[in-house]
Amino acid sequence: MRVAGFIPSRYGSQRFPGKPLAIIHGKPMIQWVYENAKKCSLLDELWVATDNQEIYDTVKGFGGEVIMTMEEHPSGTDRCLEAYVKSGSTCDVVVNIQGDEPFIKPEMIESLVKLFLRPEVELATLIKKIDSVDTLLNPNKVKVVITADGKVLYFSRSPIPFCNSELAHNWVQIHTYYKHIGIYGYRADVLREICHMLPSALEQCESLEQLRWLENGKSIFAAITKFESPAVDSPEDLKAIENTQVF
Numbered sequence: 001m002r003v004a005g006f007i008p009s010r011y012g013s014q015r016f017p018g019k020p021l022a023i024i025h026g027k028p029m030i031q032w033v034y035e036n037a038k039k040c041s042l043l044d045e046l047w048v049a050t051d052n053q054e055i056y057d058t059v060k061g062f063g064g065e066v067i068m069t070m071e072e073h074p075s076g077t078d079r080c081l082e083a084y085v086k087s088g089s090t091c092d093v094v095v096n097i098q099g100d101e102p103f104i105k106p107e108m109i110e111s112l113v114k115l116f117l118r119p120e121v122e123l124a125t126l127i128k129k130i131d132s133v134d135t136l137l138n139p140n141k142v143k144v145v146i147t148a149d150g151k152v153l154y155f156s157r158s159p160i161p162f163c164n165s166e167l168a169h170n171w172v173q174i175h176t177y178y179k180h181i182g183i184y185g186y187r188a189d190v191l192r193e194i195c196h197m198l199p200s201a202l203e204q205c206e207s208l209e210q211l212r213w214l215e216n217g218k219s220i221f222a223a224i225t226k227f228e229s230p231a232v233d234s235p236e237d238l239k240a241i242e243n244t245q246v247f
Contacts, residue, residue: 003113004045004091006083007033008076009059009099011052015234020055022238024102027062029232030055032102034064040106042113045091048099049083075209077184081195084188092116094191096184101229102241104183111223112185115150122190123213123220125152126181128228133169135179142180142208144222152220155180155208181228184210194218 009020009030020030038046048059051071059066067086073079080096093116115124127144135141139157146152163171194213202211232238
């Protein structure tokens with residue numbers, strides 16, 4: 001099994017335009033993402049997929065592999081498919097690595113890739129145990145319910161499952177809840193298929209792209225990770241992450 005990693009890196013961002021080029025500890029954010037992902041020995045290829053010449057030149061400048069893609073993509077998944085096709089890759093599995101998580105752990109990518117050793121896995125992602133009620137009740141933290149063997153039943157912005165006999169502040173003590181960690185893996189043929197699916201009712205209701213795949217009968221499996229990489233969504237996040245210990 002050969003695996004290709006793609007880092008979608010879009011210049012335009014409503015809250016933080018040009019954030020892939022933001023400097024963190026002396027290096028642009030996209031370089032941090034690339035170099036940390038490169039440490040994963042299970043990736044046979046690694047590419048940045050961008051829509052911007054400055055990002056393209058920056059990646060070339062630090063010695064990375066990069067592909068120019070269209071600006072008009074509805075999601076990172078679609079950008080990954082275009083980059084996969086343009087790269088000429090023949091890899092069996094494609095991993096979508098978030099371009100705004102500069103300190104991603106290679107162990108996270110490894111856990112994801114290993115799921116594809118199971119032939120029934122079409123799509124893969126990561127989840128992490130929830131330890132606080134604040135996280136459980138936060139609609140910006142997506143919750144996940146899985147089967148005993150790790151197959152995803154549902155993603156939701158609501159706290160699921162609902163523990164009917166207990167007050168919400170007790171839920172994390174009496175049940176194991178998981179939040180979604182936003183990294184995806186796809187078998188190459190499945191990636192082509194899901195990018196041609198129309199938006200679904202559940203997806204539009206929860207504003208979660210992955211529900212489109214479930215609603216169309218695709219199997220998503222999740223690996224449990226103890227790691228979580230902080231994301232940079234705003235200039236305020238950048239200031240906070242500059243104090244992160246990375247060495």
